[in-house]
Amino acid sequence: xxxxxxxxxxxxxxxxxxxxxxxxxxxxxxxxxxxxxxxxxxxxxxxxxxxxxxxxxxxxxxxxxxxxxxxxxxxxxxxxxxxxxxxxxxxxxxxxxxxxxxxxxxxxxxxxxxxxxxxxxxxxxxxxxxxxxxxxxxxxxxxxxxxxxxxxxxxxxxxxxxxxxxxxxxxxxxxxxxxxxxxxxxxxxxxxxxxxxxxxxxxxxxxxxxxxxxxxxxxxxxxxxxxxxxxxxxxxxxxxxxxxxxxxxxxxxxxxxxxxxxxxxxx
Amino acid sequence: xxxxxxxxxxxxxxxxxxxxxxxxxxxxxxxxxxxxxxxxxxxxxxxxxxxxxxxxxxxxxxxxxxxxxxxxxxxxxxxxxxxxxxxxxxxxxxxxxxxxxxxxxxxxxxxxxxxxxxxxxxxxxxxxxxxxxxxxxxxxxxxxxxxxxxxxxxxxxxxxxxxxxxxxxxxxxxxxxxxxxxxxxxxxxxxxxxxxxxxxxxxxxxxxxxxxxxxxxxxxxxxxxxxxxxxxxxxxxxxxxxxxxxxxxxxxxxxxxxxxx
Amino acid sequence: xxxxxxxxxxxxxxxxxxxxxxxxxxxxxxxxxxxxxxxxxxxxxxxxxxxxxxxxxxxxxxxxxxxxxxxxxxxxxxxxxxxxxxxxxxxxxxxxxxxxxxxxxxxxxxxxxxxxxxxxxxxxxxxxxxxxxxxxxxxxxxxxxxxxxxxxx
Numbered sequence: 001x002x003x004x005x006x007x008x009x010x011x012x013x014x015x016x017x018x019x020x021x022x023x024x025x026x027x028x029x030x031x032x033x034x035x036x037x038x039x040x041x042x043x044x045x046x047x048x049x050x051x052x053x054x055x056x057x058x059x060x061x062x063x064x065x066x067x068x069x070x071x072x073x074x075x076x077x078x079x080x081x082x083x084x085x086x087x088x089x090x091x092x093x094x095x096x097x098x099x100x101x102x103x104x105x106x107x108x109x110x111x112x113x114x115x116x117x118x119x120x121x122x123x124x125x126x127x128x129x130x131x132x133x134x135x136x137x138x139x140x141x142x143x144x145x146x147x148x149x150x151x152x153x154x155x156x157x158x159x160x161x162x163x164x165x166x167x168x169x170x171x172x173x174x175x176x177x178x179x180x181x182x183x184x185x186x187x188x189x190x191x192x193x194x195x196x197x198x199x200x201x202x203x204x205x206x207x208x209x210x211x212x213x214x215x216x217x218x219x220x221x222x223x224x225x226x227x228x229x230x231x232x233x234x235x236x237x238x239x240x241x242x243x244x245x246x247x248x249x250x251x252x253x254x255x256x257x258x259x260x261x262x263x264x265x266x267x
Numbered sequence: 268x269x270x271x272x273x274x275x276x277x278x279x280x281x282x283x284x285x286x287x288x289x290x291x292x293x294x295x296x297x298x299x300x301x302x303x304x305x306x307x308x309x310x311x312x313x314x315x316x317x318x319x320x321x322x323x324x325x326x327x328x329x330x331x332x333x334x335x336x337x338x339x340x341x342x343x344x345x346x347x348x349x350x351x352x353x354x355x356x357x358x359x360x361x362x363x364x365x366x367x368x369x370x371x372x373x374x375x376x377x378x379x380x381x382x383x384x385x386x387x388x389x390x391x392x393x394x395x396x397x398x399x400x401x402x403x404x405x406x407x408x409x410x411x412x413x414x415x416x417x418x419x420x421x422x423x424x425x426x427x428x429x430x431x432x433x434x435x436x437x438x439x440x441x442x443x444x445x446x447x448x449x450x451x452x453x454x455x456x457x458x459x460x461x462x463x464x465x466x467x468x469x470x471x472x473x474x475x476x477x478x479x480x481x482x483x484x485x486x487x488x489x490x491x492x493x494x495x496x497x498x499x500x501x502x503x504x505x506x507x508x509x510x511x512x513x514x515x516x517x518x519x520x521x522x523x524x525x526x527x528x
Numbered sequence: 529x530x531x532x533x534x535x536x537x538x539x540x541x542x543x544x545x546x547x548x549x550x551x552x553x554x555x556x557x558x559x560x561x562x563x564x565x566x567x568x569x570x571x572x573x574x575x576x577x578x579x580x581x582x583x584x585x586x587x588x589x590x591x592x593x594x595x596x597x598x599x600x601x602x603x604x605x606x607x608x609x610x611x612x613x614x615x616x617x618x619x620x621x622x623x624x625x626x627x628x629x630x631x632x633x634x635x636x637x638x639x640x641x642x643x644x645x646x647x648x649x650x651x652x653x654x655x656x657x658x659x660x661x662x663x664x665x666x667x668x669x670x671x672x673x674x675x676x677x678x679x680x681x
Contacts, residue, residue, distance in 0.1 A: 053402055079404035087402040093395040110405050317534050321541045364552060425545025432548040454555070465583070467552050 006031045006163060006195045007052055011061035014047060021047050022058070023219045034189050034196045036206045038241065039216035040250065045199040048216075049165050052197070053087060054078050065163065083111055086161035090168040092152035094140040100127070100151050101136035107158045126154040129191075130184055146177030150184065157188055163195050164188070170202040178202070182209050203242050207231060215241070291487045298416050298486070301409035311414040312421075319380035319415070320422030324429070326375055331363075331430035334371060335437025338362055342438070343446055355448050356457035359438030360431075364461060364470045365526070368431030370518050373477035376419075376426060377510035381485035384415055385506040388489030389499035397490075412490065416482050423478025424471050431470065469525045476517055481510045566616035567594065568652035572626045572639075577608040578662025580628055580637045586612055588641040593618045596639065612639065621646035622654070628662035637662060 007029040014022040021044050029035050037045045050056045051063050057071040064070070070081060094103050104123045108114055114122070127133045130150040140148055149169065156164060166185065170178055186209040189196040200206050207213070207227045215223040215230075215238055223230070223238045230238060240248030253259075305312045342358040388411065391397050400407045435457075442448040461467065485506045492502035574580075577599060586594040594614035602609040614620070623644030630637050641656075650656070 055398075055401070079406075082402055082404040085402070087399070089395045089399050089402075091394070093399040095396055095399075096391075096394070106405075107403050110403070110410075313535060313538050316541065317538045320545075321537045324541060324544075422541075422545075425542065425548070428545055428548035428552055432551050435552075458555075461552075463553050467549075470552075471549070 004031055005029055005064075006066060007197070008064040009048070009051070009061070010064070012048075012051060012058040012063060013060035014044075014051065014056065014058050021219050022051075025061070025216075025219075025221060027214060027221070029195055029197060031195050032189075032193055033211040034186060034198065034209060035212045035214065036198045036200060036210045037214045037216060038199075038201055038203065038206070040201065040241075043216045044219045045216055046167055049087075049167055049197070049199055052163075052165065053085065054081065083107075083159060084162050086156035086159070086164045088149075088152055088156045088164070088166045088169055090171055091145075092140070092148045094148055094152055094155070096140050098139075099136065100132070100138050100140070100143070103140070103151060104136075104155045104158055106155065111159065122158070123154075126158055127151075129157075129188070130154045131180070146173055146180065149173065149177065149181060153181070153184060153188070157192065160192055161194060163197070164192075166196065166198040166200070168200055169198060170200055170205050178205050182206070185209060201241075203244070207242075290491070291483065294487050294490065295483045297408055298413050298483070301406055302413045302417065304406075304409040305414045305417045311410070312417050315415045315418030316422055319376070319384065319418050320426065323376055323379050323422070323426060326379060327372055327426045327430050328433050330371065330375055331368075331433030332437040334367055334430075335359060335363065335434030335439075336441045338367075338434065339438035339441030339446070343442055343448065352448050353452035354456055354460075355438070355442045356453035356455075357460035359442070360435050360457045360461050361466060363431040363434040363438075364466050366518070366522070368434065369427045369470050369473040369477055370514060372427040372430040373423065373474065373481055373514045374511055376423060376478075377481045377485070377514065378507050380419070380422075381481050381506050381510050382503040384419075384482070384485040385489035385492070385503045386499055388412070388415075388486060389492035389494075389502050392490065392492065393494035393499060412486050415486060419482030419485075420475065420478045423481070424474040427470065427474035427477075465525075469521075472525075473518065473521050476521060477514050480513045480517060484510045484513060567613045568616055569597070570612045570614055570620075570650055570652075570654055570656060572610050572612070572656040572659050573602060573605065573607040574610060574626075574628060574659050574661045575607055576661040576664055577610065578628055578637055578664055580610070580639070580662065584636065585638040586614065586641060587638055588618070588620070588643065593641065610639070619649040620656075622648045622650055623658065624650065624656055625658040625660065626656045627660040630663070 005028040007027075009025055009027040012022055012025045013020070025048065027048075037048060039045050047056065051058060052065060052070070054065075054070040054073065062069050062071070065081060066084070068077075068081065070078070073081060094100075095106065098106070101123055104126055105119050108119045108122060123136065124133060127136060130153050132147060132150050132154065135143070135147065135151065140151070143151065153169075169181055169185065173181060182205045185196060185198065188194070198206055198210065207230065210227055212226055213224060213230045214221055215235075217237055223233060223235045225233065231242060233239060233242070237249040239245070240250060246252055338359045339355065342355050342362075343352060346352050346354055346358065388397075391411065397407045397411070400410060439453065443450045443453050488502040488506045488509070489499075492498045580596065580599065582596050582598055584596045585592050586596065594612055596610055597613045598611045600609050600611075601607075620641055621644050623646040625642040625644065627640045627642065628637055629640045644658075
């Protein structure tokens, strides 16, 4: 099987307002694989996704997608590249003023000249793939959280992208929807022969489905490996994260304050 | 010292305001640049004309009627003192066509349709719908902003005309029907006083300018709003305030230019 | 909202708006009597134009026949040079008199044309030779006081 990298992140540094967010990141995403990027909130995972999507430009290093340095592309080239990518935003980001059908059909109508009959069939197929055939005339406001997430997933794969990115796909879902979404991510990845990048902090769900994991803390990669390697890792932060321990490298108490001193109690 | 810090505060706010105006102008130019889609897929613009124009109809028509009626009433009281009641038609028509129609219709439009546009776009941004569109390689300025801009520019003169027409009707109802001013002189003096090019067309030009200003401000504030609840609510307030000020300032400049010496 | 209903309402809206504009233009304004027709220009010199402004009406026998296009000072004779645009339908004889009159007691000033009896008509660019300037209030009062003083003696 080809282990050629679809996305290559090389020594990427990114700073915002003189605050360093990404420090010397090196990552490689082979074609056809499902890779997770995990870490605490604010560690830089979503910023990484934005770099891959070409929304942000690294201050140092480069990001290559399908052989092209994405932040060097002009508007037209960037849009061409994005047509081959799909992104599932946190909580779905469905267009609230359109029906489910129009949401999934959006990219087909904007980027292709397909006649409406074919678009109709394609939309129904995508909805069926996520198990929501029948909801096409509903509006996003009428859907439950899990259903909205699945519709957004159908919209993401509307044009059969080669790269699918997920920003916290498991956020706020009930246990059943969690499993459903996780399964769908895996199945769709394999069925489409695509490469998937999942940014999440839901350890249990993602370890069930991923091929490889990157751990990020404070803008740097502190661990990486396959699902099993991560589960059995000795690295302190990884252990605390995977097993959900209250105290460890990430302390329970907010650093710096001296509680006893505030109460006037002598230690 | 308190004086220095308050001066510094004013200074930074002025600099901020100027910077923002520059940012907004760039936004305006981009909207114009990406306007092609609004006309190639005119259905998008038609949809927006419905939401900003048609939905404003009721308030414009009702307000127009009442303003015209008040003009009729107040105008009669004053003209009666100089024995010139027959000029009521001219008074009502000129006030509406030159000033009140374009200005009031624009103010009402800003409060109703403008703030709605700001809230809509602000919320789209806050729920990442705009980012989603960008990632799907669809330019949000072309798809979301520009159609709304052209809808506003098209709707504004139509709404102002309807406001003035309803106002004249209101003035007629109060002046001729209720008070008893002579119907013939009401209309004939009006026709003599209102010049198509000088008054009606200038009124249309004014409402076009107001339409551009109000719509750009509404769309910009929405697009620039911080993606939080407070951010969007602050943006809608700013839209109404800034639009109103812009309308009044532009009205003065246009009036001086058009009706001055 | 159904697509067709939306289109219908927008159509109604646009038609109503254009109808309002048409009503304003014709019924409220003077478009029906407005002739975007051919016009020719005449000029006249006055020693005092009083309150005459550009765009002021030019009437003959009370009927609107044209508009003042521009007013300037002729520095050779120090007189006011008034350029006028007259509707081509109306021709005036060479000995027409141009007077600056006031509409009503304190109304705005306009130019009245009194035709003479000449058979030759004014052509575009010609000058109306005989003019009567505006009545200036101060001069009138001065004249009145002077006359009063005379007869009072």
